[in-house]
Amino acid sequence: MPLVRRPTISAAAPAREAAPGEPFALLSDPDAGVRWSAARALADEPGGIQALARALARETEPRVREAITTSLMRAGSEEAVCALIEHVRSDDAALRTLVVEALQGMAAAASHLPDLMADADPDVRILAAEIARSMPADEATGLLADALAGEQHPNVAASIVEVLVEVGTSDAIDALRMARRRFAAEPFLPFAVDIALERLARSEP
Amino acid sequence: MSADAGPPPEAVLSEEEFRRFCEFVYRRTGIVFTETKRYFVERRLLERYASTGSSTFAAYFARLRAESQEVEELINAFTINETYFFREEHQLRCLTSSLLDEIVAGKAPGSPIRIWSNPCATGEEPYSIAIWLLENWPKVDVYDIEIVASDIDTRVLDAARAGIYGERALMRLSRDLVARYFETTGPGRYRIIKDLRGSVRFDTVNLIDARAMARQGRFDVVFCRNVLIYFDDASRRVAAENIYESLVPGGFVCLGHTESMSRISPLFEVSRHAEAIVYRKPGGVRHG
């Protein structure tokens, strides 16, 4: 019958395994596919985090950036977190999004949040709120409620409320009520805060 | 609002608790629960409360957010995990009605076509692919088809190699197909015939191990169904990268019917066919 095969060696060529030291050099290769493979390989190499951090600063190809952030995410170290945090200020929105996604999955990011949530740049504060989503409810609520209490920028407030709606406890109710008054004339925010208030009223701290 | 089908349950969840839960599940898994499924959701949640010793939604939800193990248990509670032959048949139809045409365009007769079932569990999927091709693809003799089946669990691989199944696994197969591809080894026990067993190569592979994945070479189609939904974010991304690397340019990956690359990776093109949405590695030559 068709499909029956003689037990020969498969015709498929296995992918080439890189020689030691190669990934570092290949991270600057003109070919995006080569850089992608190098970024993946460096997660496990000593000194890899630094090389990945430098590469992230100059890489423009989306899937190579994604591979770099995945490798940093897997490393999970304080060094990897710092390499990512460097880019929360980037003008490049896509890079900021990538970086935040990775930081959401890294426990070591939590200690940086108080600073990030107090940053002068509203985009950084928005990202900080998103990172808080992966923290335990009490910790996240404390940080987010404090940030909301002093927040003047409507889009940052919206981001904080968005995260509170998932993770918040009733400890955030006062800050939410204040925000409701502060942003009463804004579109969307009163709607968002009302939902958060209703939701958090039943959530014991 | 839909009419209540059974006796009204005590409200387990408030409106906003229900929404909070649904939003979390949707974000993580893509699974959508609507108001019409509320009774079903509440029953399952009560089971999870009991298993986790949670007395309130807040307590349970805190646990769910913190423990990936509980997310896995929850997904299991809400999905049907049974494996059987010709499960998700629409993807098999997609294979022979659409995907293979694209794969063989530009391939000379006798060229290899490599298909990977990963994970293969106890073998229903790779054997289904083989049977389906033999029964439904007119060109099955024209090309050199290799079916590789892999799993991380060596015990299920042993079972798959043995190829023995009960009635339930065969429930979607006609009597003809059973007679053609199985022999009876006992009451309600059926074994895949020797030739077919020999046509699938089984190998232990971990989806998140880049080297192990790369050793298997490049494939035209990968079936990776109903496993990535259980992985954490980092592992999903790595698995997706490994699958990408394992595909030839233009090759396809098929996920489980509740799964989507939207929760996993932007590496693949969304590829719409009459029977299914699958994902395609960019590159290769497009035909039709």
Added chain:
Amino acid sequence: MAEAPMSRVLVIDDSSLVRRYYRAALERAGFAVEEALNGIEGLEKLLEGRFDLVIVDVNMPKMDGITFLSDLRARAAPTGSVPALVTSTEAGPQDKEAARRAGANFYLVKPVAEADLVAHAALLAGARA
């Protein structure tokens, strides 16, 4: 006389609150609404169903709004030509231009007022042949 079928809108935004807000406004205005939370899911929904309008935010994980729109516009009609309203927190001319080049029909700056959303939705969905 047969009722005209409702216009179907796909809302793509990674914020559950924004999706809920748009849904409430659009449903009150008589639209049928579906949701997606990033560009990949948005493409899947559009490929599986018929929509008269897509409202898509620029900033989303996995696949942003501009990438989504470029991918969408490369696909055959009617899917590829669905009217698209892009939303963004950015108000700058370069951002609007990038959206236009990718194939946006209109651009609204967040936070979006309900009346603006509904007025533009009616205009763009109605323009669908």
